[in-house]
Amino acid sequence: MSVEHRPLAWNIGEEILGLDLSKPLDAATVAELRDLLNNRCILLFRDQFISPEEHIAFTRQFGETMHTPALERMLHPDYPQIWQVTNVRQKDGTESFSRNTGRLWHSDQTYMPEPAKGSLLHCKEIPSVGGDTMFANAYLGYEALSDVMKEMIAGLWAVHDLNEVEERRSRVPPLTPEEIAKTPPVTHPLVITHPETGRKILYVSQQVTCQIVGMSKEESKPLLDFLHSRIVLAEHTYRHQWRPGDLVFWDNWCAQHFAPMDYNQADRNERRVMWRTTLAGGPVDGDKTAPAAA
């Protein structure tokens, strides 16, 4: 039986209809979902009131869950495969570590040598207004470049550093020295090839890509900003307004995402609770050899 689906936006996203994610899927359905994800970058499943165990089991039908050695403060205390993204204060009254997670465009864990393949974000609670997530198609970011620009950036690498970008540091609690030690800067090509579709992707994030290898920071910034602006052109995006029970599954190679500060976080009753599993990926540089970080 083939999966029923309909587009969320012209250039990105597909809503999947009629599946119950609390039950294991057959191999043909998993293959069809994987194919849709590779090509449409994000999948939405509505009305999935699943348990954490079912969320993890659904994720594992697509691969291994990822462990990120730093940022253990994000982990659910009972389910280490789940990251909690929430503005709800901790039991001792302190602010949630993750209340401003994702406030700049990015794909997940590109600050790791082997970035995440996918992420599956499940909505538990949502504020009365806002709390949205935006997504952009990074295949189209690459395809929007001129042939001359494509040629200029072919072979360039960039540094991804969780602790370097000032705009990120100003929004989130500081990392501990131990967390910094666990996430040294890494390099990835500016253009990667999706291992399953073979299409090229612009691999530059606003959140952690801080320098082009071999260039100064001052030289790098305008080029990185320009390249990133091509990914997030309005026509390449979809803005998701969450409902409890929504699960959005995105491909971290071809999709970027961003959580705008679009709700009243000062009001403690405006709770946003999202649980995320992350799919392990692999090297994004194929057989290319990384130059040393600058």
Ligand code: SIN
């Ligand atoms: C994330 O960046 O993984 C979280 C995005 C969100 O909370 O909308």
